[in-house]
Structure formats: structure tokens, C-alpha cells
Amino acid sequence: MDGFKERLNASVQLKLSFVLFLAISVVAVAAGTFSFISAFVEAHELQDDVLYQIAALATRQDIPSAVSQNGIRLDDSDNDSTIFVQYLGGKGRHNALALPGDLSEGLHTLGVNGKTYRVLIKATKSGPKIAIAQLTEDRDDMAYDSAMRTLTPFFVLVPVLLIILISLIRKMFRPIIELAAQIDERSEQDLRPMPSHDLPTEVRPFVRALNRLLERVAESINTQRRFVADAAHELRSPLTALSLQAERLDQAEMSDEARSRLKVVRQGIERGRNLLNQLLSLSKAQSTERRAESAVSVRSAFRKVLEDLIPQASAKGIDVGVLEGPDAIVRISELDLTTVVKNLTDNAIRYTPANGRVDLSVTTDTNEAVVTVSDTGPGIPASEKSRVFDPFYRILGSDQMGSGLGLSIVRAIADRTGARVELGFTDTAARTGLTVTFALPLYNPHHSPSAN
Amino acid sequence: MRVLLVEDDTMIGEAIQSALRDESYATDWVKDGLKALVAIHTQRYDIMLLDLGLPGKDGQAVLKAIRATNNPVPVLIVTARDALEQRLQGLDAGADDYILKPFDMPELLARMRAVLRRKQGNGAPVMSNGVVTLDPTTREAAVMGNESIRLTHREYALLHALLARPGAILSRSELEDRIYGWGEEVESNAVEYIIHALRKKLGSGVIENVRGLGWMVSKNA
Numbered sequence: 001m002d003g004f005k006e007r008l009n010a011s012v013q014l015k016l017s018f019v020l021f022l023a024i025s026v027v028a029v030a031a032g033t034f035s036f037i038s039a040f041v042e043a044h045e046l047q048d049d050v051l052y053q054i055a056a057l058a059t060r061q062d063i064p065s066a067v068s069q070n071g072i073r074l075d076d077s078d079n080d081s082t083i084f085v086q087y088l089g090g091k092g093r094h095n096a097l098a099l100p101g102d103l104s105e106g107l108h109t110l111g112v113n114g115k116t117y118r119v120l121i122k123a124t125k126s127g128p129k130i131a132i133a134q135l136t137e138d139r140d141d142m143a144y145d146s147a148m149r150t151l152t153p154f155f156v157l158v159p160v161l162l163i164i165l166i167s168l169i170r171k172m173f174r175p176i177i178e179l180a181a182q183i184d185e186r187s188e189q190d191l192r193p194m195p196s197h198d199l200p201t202e203v204r205p206f207v208r209a210l211n212r213l214l215e216r217v218a219e220s221i222n223t224q225r226r227f228v229a230d231a232a233h234e235l236r237s238p239l240t241a242l243s244l245q246a247e248r249l250d251q252a253e254m255s256d257e258a259r260s261r262l263k264v265v266r267q268g269i270e271r272g273r274n275l276l277n278q279l280l281s282l283s284k285a286q287s288t289e290r291r292a293e294s295a296v297s298v299r300s301a302f303r304k305v306l307e308d309l310i311p312q313a314s315a316k317g318i319d320v321g322v323l324e325g326p327d328a329i330v331r332i333s334e335l336d337l338t339t340v341v342k343n344l345t346d347n348a349i350r351y352t353p354a355n356g357r358v359d360l361s362v363t364t365d366t367n368e369a370v371v372t373v374s375d376t377g378p379g380i381p382a383s384e385k386s387r388v389f390d391p392f393y394r395i396l397g398s399d400q401m402g403s404g405l406g407l408s409i410v411r412a413i414a415d416r417t418g419a420r421v422e423l424g425f426t427d428t429a430a431r432t433g434l435t436v437t438f439a440l441p442l443y444n445p446h447h448s449p450s451a452n
Numbered sequence: 453m454r455v456l457l458v459e460d461d462t463m464i465g466e467a468i469q470s471a472l473r474d475e476s477y478a479t480d481w482v483k484d485g486l487k488a489l490v491a492i493h494t495q496r497y498d499i500m501l502l503d504l505g506l507p508g509k510d511g512q513a514v515l516k517a518i519r520a521t522n523n524p525v526p527v528l529i530v531t532a533r534d535a536l537e538q539r540l541q542g543l544d545a546g547a548d549d550y551i552l553k554p555f556d557m558p559e560l561l562a563r564m565r566a567v568l569r570r571k572q573g574n575g576a577p578v579m580s581n582g583v584v585t586l587d588p589t590t591r592e593a594a595v596m597g598n599e600s601i602r603l604t605h606r607e608y609a610l611l612h613a614l615l616a617r618p619g620a621i622l623s624r625s626e627l628e629d630r631i632y633g634w635g636e637e638v639e640s641n642a643v644e645y646i647i648h649a650l651r652k653k654l655g656s657g658v659i660e661n662v663r664g665l666g667w668m669v670s671k672n673a
Contacts, residue, residue, distance in 0.1 A: 237461050243556070244463070247557050248471065306621060311671070320662075321664040322662075323664055
């Protein structure tokens with residue numbers, strides 16, 4: 001019961017339905033009772049009138065001899081309302097009802113032979129009194145029947161009214177339920193205003209307020225993203241100055257010790273540059289701006305990435321290459337695909353020990369291409385798998401100078417384009433080596449790009 | 453070679469200017485857009501390095517103003533903004549290339565040389581990636597400091613294709629296209645055979661194999 005009360009208070013719809021149901025029921029019962037009682041009383045009065053009319057008829061005319069001898073029964077066709085007409089006292093010796101002879105004129109309710117009768121006593125012109133009697137049981141039955149008939153509309157119409165009301169309430173609340181479903185279905189990237197024109201005026205202010213909030217949230221997210229992008233841009237000039245000056249310094253005369261220190265400085269600058277580029281890349285990957293998707297060759301993305309990364313791999317003696325197999329044409333923006341492959345390959349080269357191996361490959365099934373980058377490095381333990389996608393997260397004990405943003409960038413692009421990223425082991429038995437798969441839709445020339 | 457450097461950041465400007473001087477470029481350095489326009493009207497330059505974010509007159513506007521006077525000076529844009537659109541606007545406005553901050557001096561110098569080579573168009577200079585040089589007139593190749601070696605027709609064609617874009621990976625079919633004329637029958641393993649021969653003549657490190665994709669000569673040796 002408490003549960004129901006709680007639900008009742010929580011839901012306007014339920015509350016409204018319940019209260020209306022109660023109100024209608026109470027009114028229906030009250031109106032029904034009133035009309036039943038009044039119809040019941042009315043029917044009794046009507047029957048009393050009938051007795052009077054019969055009495056008037058009987059007293060005005062000479063009563064047939066049959067009556068004077070034995071009294072008569074007036075039966076109606078279905079025999080459930082019999083009226084007796086007879087003289088009181090000695091004149092009718094064989095009367096159907098044994099009534100006491102000393103009854104006064106007027107209406108009486110009497111018990112005769114264990115049955116109750118409604119009796120009208122009236123004096124005739126000639127002297128003796130005449131009695132018109134009717135079984136009260138019959139009268140009650142008739143009154144009950146007619147009273148019941150007045151209730152029929154209530155029995156039929158109240159449920160109809162309730163059904164109409166409840167369906168009406170449901171219908172009125174449907175826009176709100178649909179609105180909730182629409183909001184539920186949205187991705188967290190989607191901060192467009194909700195349409196408010198089809199909604200009832202009572203709900204519209206609520207939706208408008210929601211839209212204003214969405215707008216402010218979008219604005220603040222944009223401001224934040226812009227800040228990251230602007231900050232990174234602003235850092236570029238000083239970093240350029242620093243790196244060019246360090247380069248100049250390298251050409252100056254200096255001791256071997258100074259030169260080795262300078263080398264460390266330049267490595268530091270290089271790291272800063274890398275971090276800066278990755279930050280910009282992440283902010284671009286997270287931006288909600290739609291990129292034009294087109295048919296992109298995965299192998300050409302592999303080629304572009306390896307052209308950039310071969311020097312890095314060669315320096316570490318890592319054998320990086322592409323596994324034989326047919327090319328796949330996928331539907332994505334070329335920049336996104338290149339960024340994903342580049343970050344995955346860069347990570348693989350970075351975390352694989354010298355003389356290791358990094359393989360890039362692509363396989364296809366009916367409507368999906370799976371891009372795989374696997375290495376012979378240490379791999380990522382299952383316990384770390386969910387965390388490695390967080391920005392700046394690095395696995396403990398890895399002394400690599402990565403930006404810590406590579407997988408975050410890949411995840412951001414996957415989220416935006418609807419691709420799937422999964423991490424696994426290259427050697428599942430030994431639980432070593434990282435294999436990252438990136439599954440994305442194949443390009444379908446018959447598929448209209450506007451539909452997506 | 454006379455270079456006009458337009459850069460408002462003093463540290464960057466100084467570094468570029470002295471590096472350019474070391475490379476024997478005569479360098480004039482101005483710090484805002486209006487001075488850049490004055491300089492370009494009074495002096496003939498072989499190339500202009502233009503920063504986009506300038507006080508006075510924005511780099512984009514400077515470029516437009518220069519192109520409006522039909523001045524064909526090669527322009528290399530140096531920018532910290534990397535929004536694709538802005539880059540494209542720069543190229544549309546008549547820039548010959550752009551380089552993104554932060555950059556290394558060797559990269560800037562290489563881009564400058566590339567722009568100058570394209571503009572001057574007096575083709576077929578000696579090709580080089582810093583390790584191996586190829587002379588189109590004699591079809592001779594030389595590895596740094598060693599004697600020139602004469603190449604066969606196909607060896608030359610293959611090395612020429614690779615040296616045209618150092619750092620780019622060329623696939624087997626792309627290389628076959630370069631070394632066989634139309635209608636010539638392609639022998640299987642011909643590419644491997646020629647590369648083997650080239651490595652024998654020039655040293656094994658000259659041409660790198662990228663597993664699954666093709667071959668390349670390194671870019672920044």
C-alpha cells in the first residue's frame with residue numbers, strides 16, 4: 001500500500017487517473033443511490049394511486065354480485081401483481097383475504113395469513129366498506145424493478161466514462177513520455193535543442209528551459225574545447241622559438257658536457273612538441289563538428305602512417321609492416337582513419353622492445369572492416385584495459401615518453417564515428433603483446449551518405 | 453638568394469634569420485604586415501616566409517595584397533594555426549606551401565628549396581635524399597663521398613622514382629609502372645631483382661623495404 005502511495009505521489013498521470021476514478025465512482029454511487037431511492041418511493045406511490053383508482057371505480061358503480069359474494073382477484077397477464085377487491089365484514093363470506101372487519105378508511109399495511117398486504121379501505125355509497133388489497137411483496141418487486149431500471153445508465157455509462165477518461169489522460173501524457181524517450185536516446189555529444197512545437201503549452205516552458213540549459217552546456221563545453229585548442233596554439237610559437245634557438249645553440253662551439261646536456265634539452269623540447277600535437281589532435285577528435293565521410297582505402301592510410309613512422313621504427317630496430325591481404329574501402333573521414341592508425345602504430349612502436357615486430361592488417365566481413373595493429377610488446381593486462389583509454393593514463397612501470405593521449409584520441413574518434421575499439425593479446429596463451437582492433441563500416445556506394 | 457622574412461616573434465625571427473644566413477641566404481626581416489608590403493614593393497625577393505598571425509596587417513591580407521599586384525614571388529606560409537580551412541585559404545590566396553609551427557630548421561630549408569625548385573622550373577637537377585645522389589644527365593648515382601656509379605636504364609628509372617619523393621613508400625606495381633613502358637611485358641620479381649642490383653652497387657641501406665607495402669629511400673638522412 002505504501003508502495004502504491006509513493007507511486008501515486010510520483011506520477012501525475014497515475015494521480016490524476018486515480019483521483020478522477022474515485023470522484024466519478026463516488027458521484028456515480030451517490031447519484032445512483034438517490035435515483036434508486038426516489039424511483040423506489042415513486043413506484044410505491046404510483047401503486048397506491050392505482051389502489052385509489054380501483055377503489056373509486058368500485059365505489060362509484062354497483063359492485064358486481066361476484067364481488068359482493070366472494071371478492072375478486074384482478075390478475076395482470078404475467079401474474080405477478082394481483083389486486084384483491086372485496087367487502088369488509090359479513091357481506092363477503094367467501095372472501096379471498098381474511099381481513100378484520102373494523103378497519104378504518106385509508107391505507108393500511110397488514111399481515112394476513114403470514115403475508116403482508118397494502119390495503120385501502122373505502123366506504124361505498126351503500127354503506128359497507130370495500131377493501132382493495134395488494135401483496136406488498138409484489139409491490140416491492142415492482143418498485144425494485146423500476147428503481148433498478150433507473151440505475152442501468154449508470155452501470156453502462158460510468159465504466160465507459162472511466163475508459164474514455166483514462167485513455168484521454170494517457171493520450172495527453174504521451175508527448176511527455178515521447179519527449180523523455182527522445183532525450184534518453186541522445187548521445188552525450190548531441191546537445192541540439194529539443195523540438196517544442198508539437199508539445200502542449202503546459203510542457204513547452206519546461207522544454208524551453210531544458211533547451212536553454214542544453215545551450216549553456218554546449219556553450220561551456222565549446223568554450224572548454226576552444227580553450228584547449230587555443231592554449232595549444234598559443235604554446236606553439238614559444239615552443240618554436242625555443243626549439244629553433246636550441247637548434248642554433250647546437251651549432252655553436254661548446255664542451256662535450258654542454259653538448260650532451262643540450263641533447264637532453266632538445267629531447268625535452270621534442271616531448272613538449274609531441275604533447276602539444278597530441279593535445280590538439282585530441283581536441284579535434286573530441287569536437288562535435290561533422291567531418292565529411294568518404295570512401296577511404298585502409299592500405300593507403302597504412303602507407304601514409306608508415307611513411308611517417310618508419311624512421312622511428314628503424315631507429316629502434318623494429319620490423320614494422322603490413323600483412324598481405326586485400327585492401328578494404330571504408331566509410332570515414334580520411335583524417336580520422338589516419339589519426340587512428342597513426343596513434344595505434346606509434347604506441348606499438350613505442351612500447352615494443354628493440355628488435356620487436358609490429359604488424360598492421362585489415363580484414364573484412366559483409367559490412368565491416370577490422371583494422372588490426374598488433375605488436376610483440378608487453379601487452380596490456382586485463383585489469384588496466386578500461387583505464388588505458390583515459391587521457392594521460394600510463395601503465396605503471398612503463399618508462400615510455402608517450403603523451404598518454406594516443407588511446408584517448410582513438411577512443412574519441414571511435415565514439416564520434418560509431419566504430420569499435422577492442423584490446424587483446426597478440427599471444428593469447430602467453431598473455432603478451434598488444435593487439436588493438438578498430439572495427440568500422442565498409443563503404444557502400446549504394447548507401448546514400450546523407451542518411452548518416 | 454634574397455629572402456623576406458615576415459615574423460613578429462622576436463625569438464623565432466632571430467633564430468630563422470641566423471640559420472638562413474648560415475645557409476647563405478640574404479635575409480631581410482620585418483615584423484609586421486605593412487612593413488612587409490613596403491619591402492616587397494621596393495626590393496625583389498626570391499622567396500618570402502610569411503607568418504599568418506601578424507600585427508598591423510594579417511598575413512592572409514598581406515598575401516592577397518601581394519598577389520593583387522601580380523607579384524609572383526614564391527610565398528611559404530609559416531603558421532601556428534592548423535585549422536585545415538585556414539591552410540586552404542592560404543593556398544587559395546596564392547601561397548606556394550605552408551609549414552606548421554613548431555618546425556625544425558632543416559624542414560623549413562627543405563620546403564624552401566622545394567618551393568624554389570618548383571618556381572624556377574629549370575628541371576632535372578641532381579636528385580638527392582642526403583645519402584644518395586642521382587644525376588639525371590649522366591644516369592650516375594653516388595653514395596655520400598663515394599665515386600659515382602653508372603646505373604642501367606631500369607635501375608635509374610627505379611631510383612629516380614624513389615628519389616622523386618624521399619620518404620614515400622612505392623608499391624611493386626607503382627615501381628613496375630615506372631620501369632616498364634606501355635606494352636612491355638612485366639617479368640615477375642623484376643623489381644626485387646633491380647633493387648637487389650641497386651643495393652649491391654650503392655649499399656644495402658640505401659633502399660628500405662617496408663613489409664607488405666613496398667620500398668622507399670629515407671627522407672631525413
